[in-house]
Amino acid sequence: MNCKVIDIHSQLAHINFMIHCICNNINTAKVDAAAANGAETAACVQRACGTKFNCGQCRVDIDARLRAWRIANPALEAAE
Template sequence: MIVCVCNRLNEQRVGAAICGGAQCADDVYARCGVRKNCGRCQETIEGMLEDSRRAMQQAAE
C-alpha cells in the first residue's frame, strides 16, 4: 500500500523506518530520506507508529 504519494513511500518503507527506531512522522521522513510535502500521509504514519507502540507494549506484557 502506498502511504505517501508525494514521496512514493509504501507501507514496507514506513514500517522499516519504524522498526529502525522512528518515534514520530518526522523521524520516518528522515529515515526514508525524504521531507514532508502536502502532509496528508502524516495521520496514516502516526497511526502506524501507534500500532507499533501497542504491539511492543503487548509483547512486553
C-alpha cells in the same frame, strides 16, 4: 441521537501494504522499517526515507501506522 465512534486506525495494523505517502512513495514496508529503527513520528519516517513532507497529508496516517507497529511489536519497542 445515536453516535458511534469508529476506530479506523486500529484496523491499519491488519493492512500489510499500502502507500502512506503518495508524494514520496512511502509504503507500509518503509514505515515499518523506520519504526524498527526507532522512528517515533512521521517526520522521523520522512527523514529515514531521505525525504521531506511535501503536502503533509500523510502525517496522520504514518503516525497511525507507527502506533499500530508499536502495538504489534511491544518487545522491540521495549528494547529501545
